[in-house]
Amino acid sequence: MSKIKGAIVVDTNRCKGCALCIEACPKDVIALTAKRVNVNGYPYAAAERPDDCIGCASCAVVCPDGCIEVYKKKMEE
Template identity: 75%
Template sequence: MSKMKGAIVVNTDRCKGCELCIVACPKDVIALAQKKVNVHGYPYVESAVPESCIGCAACAMVCPDGCITVYRKKVEE
């Protein structure tokens, strides 16, 4: 039986820190970066617990600015 492993990449320059992806993530992978802002002065999100990501892409679907790219791969157990 194979399991899905995921990874997200956030375009921090476009992220406005709306936190919709944080709410949408079922595994609590995403968090607001502590005391960091992007070039526009907005706080942005980052992958806080990347090993928990299952690649469901819920975060990318709710992102209004299309800042999140999701990668998935099968992992053999």
């Protein structure tokens, strides 16, 4: 049986910290950085629990700035 594993890559310098991706994620994978900011001074989205990502791409769909890329990989169990 195979399982779908996902991964996100955030363009941190383009992220404005709107948090729409956090609300859209069904697995609570994403959070805003607490103590780091990007070159524009915004806290940015990051995968805080990357092992829980299922690659659904909800985060990428709602991102108004197109900062998130989603990758899927089929894992054999």
